[in-house]
Amino acid sequence: xxxxxxxxxxxxxxxxxxxxxxxxxxxxxxxxxxxxxxxxxxxxxxxxxxxxxxxxxxxxxxxxxxxxxxxxxxxxxxxxxxxxxxxxxxxxxxxxxxxxxxxxxxxxxxxxxx
Amino acid sequence: xxxxxxxxxxxxxxxxxxxxxxxxxxxxxxxxxxxxxxxxxxxxxxxxxxxxxxxxxxxxxxxxxxxxxxxxxxxxxxxxxxxxxxxxxxxxxxxxxxxxxxxxxxxxxxxxx
Numbered sequence: 001x002x003x004x005x006x007x008x009x010x011x012x013x014x015x016x017x018x019x020x021x022x023x024x025x026x027x028x029x030x031x032x033x034x035x036x037x038x039x040x041x042x043x044x045x046x047x048x049x050x051x052x053x054x055x056x057x058x059x060x061x062x063x064x065x066x067x068x069x070x071x072x073x074x075x076x077x078x079x080x081x082x083x084x085x086x087x088x089x090x091x092x093x094x095x096x097x098x099x100x101x102x103x104x105x106x107x108x109x110x111x112x113x114x
Numbered sequence: 115x116x117x118x119x120x121x122x123x124x125x126x127x128x129x130x131x132x133x134x135x136x137x138x139x140x141x142x143x144x145x146x147x148x149x150x151x152x153x154x155x156x157x158x159x160x161x162x163x164x165x166x167x168x169x170x171x172x173x174x175x176x177x178x179x180x181x182x183x184x185x186x187x188x189x190x191x192x193x194x195x196x197x198x199x200x201x202x203x204x205x206x207x208x209x210x211x212x213x214x215x216x217x218x219x220x221x222x223x224x225x226x227x
Contacts, residue, residue: 099210101164102164102207108158
């Protein structure tokens with residue numbers, strides 16, 4: 001079945017460490033997105049990519065980095081510059097470069113700083 | 115700029131009651147799409163429905179129904195005879211064209227047995 005796979009499901013990071021969250025899709029979708037969700041809050045866009053080798057900052061990109069070397073993959077790195085990284089991270093993808101069909105979401109990665 | 119407002123932060127109902135989740139949107143586009151997603155405790159957002167701006171017909175899917183009214187810029191979601199499994203956070207969203215999808219802040223629904 002087609003879908004989005006996010007790994008790991010849970011991730012613990014020490015202060016000062018960089019960590020990378022994986023997002024893989026087999027839907028042949030062109031665009032991919034990373035969202036952050038804090039407890040009791042909505043979704044905030046971190047980065048998005050509409051085509052391979054290109055990506056754009058979202059509303060809260062500081063302290064994060066991404067790459068899009070393959071259509072299927074859009075990993076997110078949470079750097080040590082992100083001062084409050086504890087959150088739930090959701091990856092999504094969409095058909096084409098428009099938002100006419102909405103997004104398909106992965107099951108998320110819960111990141112905790114220890 | 116697009117905006118989606120879900121004024122109800124949390125709702126609690128007793129099982130078998132009907133419940134309506136409100137969604138009001140703002141856009142200057144004439145062609146747009148509205149969505150509802152369900153986020154159960156597991157975390158993944160599950161797509162429920164997509165509606166384009168030219169189709170104002172109400173839709174029913176089992177116990178779920180959606181009322182789209184352009185005159186009031188609303189896209190409300192009703193669950194009939196609610197069940198415990200309906201407990202989740204529900205997001206209304208607005209998209210279309212090259213605009214990214216804009217999400218509301220979500221409504222947490224708790225169905226009490």
